Amino acid sequence: MIILKTSKELELMRRAGAISHGALMAGVEAVAPGRTTMDVNRAVHDYITAHDAIPSFLGYGGFPAAACVSINEVVIHGIPSKTRKIQEGDIVSIDVGAIYKGFHGDNAYTVAAGATSRENEQLMEVTQECLRRGIAQAVPGGRLGDIGAAVQQYAEQFGYGVVRDYVGHGVGQSLHEDPEVPNYGTAGHGRRLAAGMTIAIEPMINMKGSAIKTMPDGWTVVTVSGLPAAHFEQTVAITEGGPVILTRPL
Ligand code: MG
Secondary structure, eight states: OOOOOOHHHHHHHHHHHHHHHHHHHHHHHTOOTTOBHHHHHHHHHHHHHHTTOEESSTTGGGOOSSEEEEETTEEEOOOOOSSOBOOTTOEEEEEEEEEETTEEEEEEEEEESSSOOHHHHHHHHHHHHHHHHHHHTOOTTOBHHHHHHHHHHHHHHTTOEEOOSSOEEEOSSSSSEEEEEOSOOOTTOSSBOOTTOEEEEOOEEESSOSOEEEOTTSSOEEESSOOOEEEOBEEEEEETTEEEEOSSOO
C-alpha cells in the first residue's frame, strides 16, 4: 500500500532529509586514503545523533552500523570495519538514513579517495546523472516505469549494467515502503505516480554486467565481475509543482 503524505508530514520529512543529507556529507568528508570505513561510519553516526535524530540503518535487520560503506566492487551494504583502510583511488559508496520525529530520510553518494581512474570518474558521473534523470520523471501522472527507463537508458549507453536485484522504494515512517522503484523499466508502464508519494530513487550501476552476489557475511553485495559499482540516492517528494528533493539542506 502506498502511503501518501500530507504537507505537514512532508515538512517533517524535509527535516529528516536535511539531517540525512548532512550526515551523508559528513561521511563523504571523512573519506581519505588511510582512513577506515569505520571512521566514515563514526562521522555519520555522530552527525545524526548531534541533530536529535536516530540512524535508520543501525539495527535494521540486524545491520550493525549507521552507514553502509561500500568500496569499489562492493555495490551496497558494506559493513564498516576498523581494519578496512581506504586506499588512494578507491571509490567509496556511502548510504545513510536518519529518523527525525518518526520519519526517515535515505540517501547515498559515491566519492573517490584522492585521484581515481578516468573509468571510475565516468562511472560516478554517469550514475549521478542517472539519478538526476530518474528524479526528473518523478511527477504526478507519470509512471514508475518512466523513472526506471530514464535511469536504464542512460546507464546502458555507456555499456554499464543496472543492478536489478535491489531497487529504490517508498520512504516515510518506515525506511522501506511501497512502491518498489526499479532502476529499469519501460516508459509509460507501471504504477501511476501521484502527489504526496515520497520515494527513494537509487541507481546502483555496475561498470560491467548487472550480476551481483552477497558475501558470506550476509550483507556485503559485490559485483560478480569484480569491477566497481557506483550508487547515488535521494529521497524525493512527488508534488503538483514537480519533484522536490527532501535529502538536501533546509
Ligand atoms: Mg534506499
